[in-house]
Amino acid sequence: MARQTQPPSAEPSSEASTTTIREVGGRLLLSDETVVVAPEPGAVVRDASIATKAESPILETPRSVTVVDRRTLDDLGALNLSQAHDYTVGLTPLDERGLAVARGFPIDFYDLRRDGLRTYAWSVREVAAVDRVQYLRGAASVLYGDGSPGALVNMVLKKPLPVGRREFSGTIGGAGLLRGTADVTGPIAASRRVRYRVIAAVEGLDNGFDNDERRISLLPTLAVDIGTTGSLTVDTEWYRQRGRAYRHLVPATPSAQRGDFSGYPWDLNVNAPEEGWVGSNLSPGVRYDVALGRSASLHAAGRYTRIDGDIEGQGLVGLSADGRTAQRIAYDEDSTWHEYQTDTFAVSTFTTGRLRHRLVTGLEAGLSTADRSIASGPATPLDVTMPSYPPQLAPPSRRSAYDIGRAGLYASDQVGVGGRVTLVPSIRWSRIAVDQRIADGQQASSADTVVSPGLGVVWLGRPWWSVYANASSGFEPPTPGQFDPDGRALAPARHALLEAGIKAEVGRRRLSVTAAGFHIRRTNVAEADGRGAFRQIGQAESRGVEVEALGALTSWLSVRSGYAWTATAITRDATGAEGNHLPNAPRHAAHAWITARLPWGQGRPLTVAGGVVAVSSRFTTRDNLIVAPAYRRLDASAWYRPGDSPVSVGVVAFNLANTRYVTSGAGATFVAAPLRRVSLQCTTTF
Template identity: 25%
Template sequence: MSRQTAPRNTSLLRSSPCLSPLGVAINRALLGAVLALPVASLVQVQPAWAQSVVAQHDFAIAAGSLESALNSFAATTGVSVSYSPETVRGLQSPGVQGQLSADEALQRLLSGSGLQVTRQASGNYSLLPAPEAGSTLQLDAITITGAGLGEITEDTGSYTTGSTSTATGLPLSIRETPQSVSVITSQRMKDQNLTQLTDVVRQTPGLTLSQSGGNGGDSSGIYSRGFRVENYQIDGLQLLDSNYGSPAQSNDMVLYDRVEVIRGATGLTNGVGTPGATLNMIRKRPTAGFRSSVTVTGGSWDYRRTEADVSGSLTESGNVRGRLVGAYQENNSYVDRLGERKEVFYGVVEADLSADTLLTFGMDSQSDDYDGHARSGLPLFNNDGTRSDHDESDSAAAKWAYSNRSAVSAFAILEHNLTERWKAKLSLNNRRSEYDELSGYAGGNNGEAGADPASIVFYANRWKAKPVQNSFDLNLAGSFDLFGLEHDAIVGYSRQKTDYNTPAYTWWRDPVTGDFPVIDNIYTWNGKVPTKPDLQAYGRIDYEEEQGAAYGSTRLRLSEDLSLILGARFIDWENTIKNEYYDGTPNDGSRRSETGVVTPFAGLVYDLNDIWSVYGSYTSIFKPQSNKTLTGAYIDPLEGFGYEVGSKAAFFDERLNVGVALYQIEQDNLAVSLGDGQLAPDGSQAYRAESGTKTRGFEVEVTGEVAIDWQLSASFSRNIVQDADGNKLNTNIAQNTVKLFTTYVLRSIGNGLTIGGGINWQSEIYSDGVGPARNQRFTQDDYAVVDVMARYPITEQLSATLNLNNLLDEEYYTSSSSSYFGEPRNASLGLRMEF
């Protein structure tokens, strides 16, 4: 079914012959200021049809995807091009350079595509598939249409996307989704060299990385709206391992087209989950036209990274397409003794089994090995209660400590168009992970009477397992007519199961005294003592978690301007843990299950006009918890409700999205940490359950193309978590954050210089109950980190990108629970060659 897209308003963005460069700059600045005002009545965008298709235009459109080329064509000419997204999917364009008319440029852009166009009476274009042999197609010269963004962000140059389904399962635009949505696109990741999931998190509106130790460990948590994020998805399939989900943070971004982030509870698409956020990583797909690239990057602390990407058709007809992606990285760190090695591989094939059936299958492999990896930072206080004095480079890790993680996934997706409006989709995924972590770190104050103020307690333990997860999802999605209006719906069933067994190790203690080892003076410690322990397992733990769910959601158009989104997920969940002891102690374990849990969702969206809408949504919260009390008992499942109201706007054919949201979350059994050093019997952090908690906050976000060649992402988030008596909770997470990053292409400089910069600011954080007597408060004041970048295309194929991070060399702690610093000033330089 063809989708006609509204013409993009370019008349406000392009320079007039009567305006000087200063005038153009002032116009653009004024436009940006107006767009930042969240008042619908102040923003009036009129359609622009003024450009003539016979006029000469200065084209500088590089070879790449046809969709991206058409978008650039529409931006250059001001002429609209309309087409069905399926028509151009996977097609490539040779690009076009020089002074040409719109007709001439369009012909060159479509060269080899097999597509034809017609010009409408208005001067705009319509893009059509080539006619079959023997048929005729009436053409009025040439026609082409500029369309809005689709789901795929690669080659669009955009900081936003045209469609997302992570929140409801329905393919909706950001404006149509009644929840807070942020997308980190392919272009954004390239601009800022965001190669790891934690890099993406630092730049995502509303997300905070609270890092008390090495990357991806259980003391490195991602937070949203005051709660730890535990919901991770890949291509919409949930990663199910609530026992130890932190390794998901090690995902490398070279595999993914984008990361979709839904803030708030997502019980409709996840079932079990916290009300913080869901991070959905969407894999890259093959392209029909041949393309390949190699990127080599070097930077501070011996950072070396190489990426390779090749894609194209595997048959002459183009009905089978493939893609291979690989990356290798080595680096040291600003932290002493810490080093990393990373290997990534991804292969995927798409096959058109028929005109209505698409089969996609592939596999990806990632390994991430750290030497000198610390589970925690150094203590913030000396044993006498005075503040410790550590440098940014000081490490809590022993020289022999390590963390090795890997994951191999095999997946298959079968999609079949049952009719023009309904499609069935089957997704299968097998993920085999492995982690082996030998943790040795100086992390605790020495409570011995008369102990040297600089002495530190040393901890060592080991975690090792090979989790296997099998996932299955079958759904039916489409649209239907009722009462003269078109509505959307999806129904499906999904199942995930994760199981593994792991040796159970005890914390390393002195075999004579039974005490933890002690480092005499942390300020002269070199990480070599104590020597590597030979830890022996005392037993084995068998772990199994399984979740099955039937789900459905629908968007009912109550009128042309009012949509009601309803949905629910019906969940069966089970978690079984069996403990086997080698010394003859009777085996024990636990089994927890929840049957018939319903997580409903309701949302209402009302379009005020063609640009602005208002919305409200409600969803429930249900999350079995792996957090334990001091006695080792599991905390009851987290339960509650989330409410959100707001306003959204989409400008310039949805290339610029604006959102304002207010929310409240009410829940019981919230797991609240008892503080550093308060441990459950198995050595994990101990928690208490807090009921009657409330979280309130609001968020403002502007993301996308403010003007031609100007991309922007700007946000402000405020969040307050309180218990039933109004006392603050989770004070170790910033209440207020501001995140800004923007790029602009200076076409007048050489081949076109892209410059960019941004700032991340957060308010103060603090933790009580720290220090040797557990009676002190540590505060990290508010701080800001400034990043800048520049990219220059040396030739049509070769470009160079320079990134400078923490330009002002701000010194700050990444949490308020240990002495672990953020990265000081650093730089990277990358060269990208496209073939």
């Protein structure tokens, strides 16, 4: 068997453990069984496919790309996707479910992909099954369809391995944290042509701050070799989660706007103890990847997702002038979502004269449906200093449903000109159809065609540095429930990106440094006209600079650091917000995470890491009346694995200084966790 170095972004492993891992379309594939050597800790991630759908050197990609690998997630003791956001330049988390702001614009559930495919999940994403997280900043519509102008986030899942491997971990921590995970993989027969992987996680947060949440997830996967060049993979995700209302909510009073939260009962829950929410998810998927000779390959994937949600409780409206009476609203929702998504594309390499091509052509199609029954009305006010929860009358309900159908044809060509220049022209044709139905008889349908072009160029000055520029466009689907004055569904919003930057690998190519400048304009934004209808006259812009440094400083010291400066403005608005800043978009955001793998006895069994996240103040609403104060948060972890022992023990401290801060909000503010995850984790691998 050949001996080959494992890609730095693949999951950590010991020597002689797995197989060559390559990436196509945001998925990990196994090929050419081999001996794998674990990478140097903190090694530079040099290749990714999120920007091109064909694994390409990041130095030669005309986009801003960041990868958070499994080793970093483990060092962070990550329990959710937002912890990866914290240590990625340009990303500011909004809550623990993975929602964020990037380059001034929100990232919603549809911008959080799994293995490159659109899925929907309105609760916390389970990270135990994630091999790495990829970030593509800026418009991504050319290859991925409608989405945020800020960024696209792709969670690359772990894949079945051809050798046996078992990992079990248990975590116990402050604020009632209990968590257990299991990861079992290997071949089913001696030929290793059929492989399996089963990942499970269970978690409980038994305290008022986290709303007594419970989560359980199960993710089985089966991979089968088809012939000598093909692979079929079938996987399923199932989870069930429950909790007590929406978490981390406090009223936004004048004192809070000045950053003073001293008068708040931080564990206050505005929801009655007997009420809460339950959500479940079932998401089976299938992938087929096959090589077509030496210079082409075909990749087809599909996924179905069903989510059932049931919410009963009260929401926070605001705080009265007395500073202690919270005004509430009763809310009851029963919803079912269905998501169907397919993506089929081919990758081919060829030459025309002196030009080298790597062409990606594909067809993407999907359907999103929702059926919702929502009831809301006034609820009894709550004394936040001495809360009591009287019974509530059920408010009247209103039923609604919508279907969003999508289809897209796309092509992107990486054209090599000489030995140093790469041109990347791209184009996408999209059709998006919306059908909305409301119980009172209102119904509206629309169908729009959108063409999204893009053009990138990279000049490779030396093998270790490059300069790039990119111009691309994208679109976002209309928000269900919004209609124009004639009762018709709205058209998609549009956005355009201009970006340029420089990338380099310094310090014997162990440290990757990227600097990028960008300008984004979003148009055709829906604005309420005060009579219940919407006009698509809004416009917003953001511009900024991002600097990121990732990799190894020495053989035992590595770093993840970044700084983003972002200026945003609402440039056209019918409600008086013109000239204001976009909500939840900080002007300054910085982070640094430093990991030291220290010699202590045999080898380097001791790992010590620490980080800081700093975010400047930002407005939480379009009217710029409520301010979320600036904050700095400290995190730390330490891990010890004696000798060749299969057992490692770690201590993780999230928010080490017990900083009280808010992440986002409007009228009421979502607050971040205090020092609640000083946790002890034990992991066994064999």
